[in-house]
Amino acid sequence: MTVPAPQTQPRRSDATRAAILRAARERFAADGYERATIRAIAADAQIDPSMVMRYYGSKEGLFAAAAEFDLRLPDLTPVPPEQLGETLVRHFLSRWDGDETLVALLRAASTNPGAAERMRDIFANQLTTAVAAFGTDPTTTARRAGLVASQVLGLAFTRYVVRLPPMVDTTPEDLVSWIAPTLQRYLTGTPGS
């Protein structure tokens, strides 16, 4: 405790930590939780498997660090109400291109209980909060958020995980024009149509 630095100064191993995290995200996204072995991740990061354990404690700990994910949902209050659906689809599609973290989380959530819980947290907290921000009936907020999650995760699942050809080949713009009305209705519409 001899006068610790007020802010944690950058450690020399930060580059290694980052390399591990990057390799872990790639492997978890490509292979899922159980097939992504620590040895393979370490090989990708060009270090020894034991380093992974020292820096992240366990495989679970590594995954928890690698699957840290923020939907980065924009504030929806200034958005014109009739453009909510389009705004959301566009945001999700751009958020997923170039960040494989969500694909990793998606694949892992299928088999790993911890990952499933994190997925629940993300959509229950971040998405529900965003939906609640513009004032609809609070009693329907959770259900609306759940429906949005079902379509949005279904899109991600078919496009990035199962890779259904029609969903892979369709351009982002076409996807937006098809799916935006769905989210729009889930957010502001009524059941039955």
Add this chain to the structure above:
Amino acid sequence: MTVPAPQTQPRRSDATRAAILRAARERFAADGYERATIRAIAADAQIDPSMVMRYYGSKEGLFAAAAEFDLRLPDLTPVPPEQLGETLVRHFLSRWDGDETLVALLRAASTNPGAAERMRDIFANQLTTAVAAFGTDPTTTARRAGLVASQVLGLAFTRYVVRLPPMVDTTPEDLVSWIAPTLQRYLTGTPGS
């Protein structure tokens, strides 16, 4: 080849085979492909692990047998065009309750390439065929089927795999009234609304 029975007569081990298959479906559905071990499946079926190998050749072979799945889509041609969405959601929801095969396939498809390919086949063949049955523009059939698959698989994923509370708690009837219009638009509507 000494005068084989014209029809394969029932073998004495059919009960064992069925028990293995039932246990396999349960385990694959609950744990996914890699976490569902042959030893655990054999223990559930109360037989020796080596029997699984003798009857199904390998773990892959067992999964292939356990994940045999038919959507059992009804003929959609006699359905009034404006009820197509409702008919489909209702069918899927009832098809999944009491048959964990699709959940097994869903969980496995996240990590097992073979399972993902089977999932693609099922939705590319069975669903696309059903959609093509009533005469829309053939050039849009694949896309419409893909969109339906995205919402339907998203529903299954959030309700049965990730178990998002709002999607678990909502009654089938409410789900139908919310999601039917979505499928209806994907099937018969136009992009943009």
Add this chain to the structure above:
DNA sequence: ATTGCGTGTCAACAGTTGTTGGCATACGGT
């Protein structure tokens, strides 16, 4: 009774997994 085959168990294999401890090296402060 004896033969053949289907059914089942047991033990073991070879490989892989997450995880651990010991040992070398290099850095930074004194």
Add this chain to the structure above:
DNA sequence: ACCGTATGCCAACAACTGTTGACACGCAAT
């Protein structure tokens, strides 16, 4: 120059995996 600590590698462990072969039992036909 010295020393403590951080960083890295190596070898090994114990557990678990899918898979295999040898062996025992019981049934049906000869």
